[in-house]
Amino acid sequence: MLNQHSIKLALLGGFFVVSAAWLMAGPVLTTTGNIGSSDLIVPSVEATPDERYVGSETCAGCHETQAKKVGNTKHGQLHTLSAWKGKVVGCETCHGPGKEHVEGGGDKSKIFSFQNVDAKTASETCLACHAGKEAHNNFRRGDHWRNNIGCIQCHSGHGSDSVISTGAKGVETPLLHRSNQRLRAMLRSGETQLCMSCHNEVKAQFSKPFRHKVLEGAMNCSDCHNPHGGFESKQTKLAVGTDAACIKCHTDKQGPFAFEHGPLKLEGCTSCHTPHGSSNPKMLKRAQVRQLCFECHTGITEELTPGAPSLHNQAQVRYQQCTVCHSAIHGSNSSRYFFR
Template identity: 35%
Template sequence: MRGRIKILTPRLFLIFVINLFFLACLGLAFLPGANRPAITQSIEDCQACHEEVVKAFSRTVHQKENCAVCHSGAAKHIEEGTKESIFSFTANETVAAKTKPCLACHQADAGHYASSPHGKGGLDCTACHTIHQSLNENSVTSATSTKVCASCHQDVLTEFNLNERHRLREGILECTSCHNPHEPATREQLAGFKQEACLKCHVEKGGPYLYEHAASRIEGCTACHTPHGSPNRHLLTQQSISDLCFSCHSTAPAWHSRFTSTTTNCTTCHLAIHGSNLSRLFLK
């Protein structure tokens, strides 16, 4: 007589599945490393060893980001505990490698950084920006940016001690008011850059004019003016206005010598020196 095949009821099938699940979990418990906590790469994971860094980081503009966003290899670092397994922005890394995490978010702000003087000079973002410090400490914001620039450009900062100067030390301007530290300074861009940077404040000097002064159009304002500070009036590159004009206009008509004296100079007559809508010779 043939035996009957017993069919599992839904209740018995459920019990079978539950028992199978527990057996599987029991087997996983004996696998190598099963007693270690799961690696989540959260800020809490990092805080276990880097408490002070994480505390300072929580007060920065990047506070909502995970450490692993910038520090690749975080999972392996947490697991092994070795410095070699995590990207840590050390001197051994290339400029391109150290700027890559930043450009992942700041491409619009610094997409041409590699071609800039700072990028070509071997400086990465952390040379000026302190990522882990709060905004009220040493990060590049507001007035502190001048201090950061001066740490390398001390010679330029001394020019702002001269009698005629732009008001940097008074806090009216900062270096980034005129300079974009992330952009390349090619010869073609430089003249236009200098002109545009100056005209942000000196709008009345920009025209448009029917008769333009070629020096300002081709070379920019710095053809005649020093941008930081000068012992000369109006930040001119030379003490004598006439000497400055003759550096380009060396073939002035001989009869001009009749008007040279200690009380007159070229701008006595050529008053509209930045440009004019009335006189091709910039006469007043």
């Protein structure tokens, strides 16, 4: 029987084939067709340039600023890669053939400019090349796509012109990206700031006393989320069966343990922790550990989740601190009751 896992693997297999073919052959689409109004020039990623293409040097003659920026990105380097020899490269991969625009002395109506096109149309331009990669192919499955947030809401077409540094325009100082001065992946602004420009509500969560240090720049939203969408709920990077997003850093919680604590393998880390931040120590969902335990260990469904034994008299303080005794709460190799 095909379970979800094998379906995913089958799909992944398919994507790898596609992306390998893409990398070897260069762009495979011959035309993206006509989307929207009939006089809109839609770029077509052609295998080989024909007489409608003028080449990036010609564009650079009038658009020096853009040419400089693009030249610093991977898009500006395609002509140096053997896989792209003899293909359309440079400006016209995104803006379409430029001859008529040039002959018209820069006629705006004869070039695809990304202005007045919806997010999906703009994204299709990028996906003509990038759909080969699993993460981006999945973009059409994500919440961003469904809500008309496209590639160029997060990425700049020509690469970032700014470097991030303390006090740079529009950058709140604590929100600097950890690693560098230059914005990676052509993002429009530092990642945290970018995400929070729309998801402002999470800022409060990351400001709570117990939190992941995202605002401090110690980690990124994309350490846990896939900004490009995917199969998982909330676009978290959860691999099949395990909490990959969390395990990547908290490897000691991964197991396998001889004695697993049920919810870790079933509901996952978020059955007990709030991932962004919390007023409770250890980012627990409840203020007191025992409240959390008693949520499940009610004794009502004894065979599934045993209630705490009667010796656990809750009038006695000593029995209120569950994890003093059940200290290996994430799983144990030696104690079925998670004592160590």
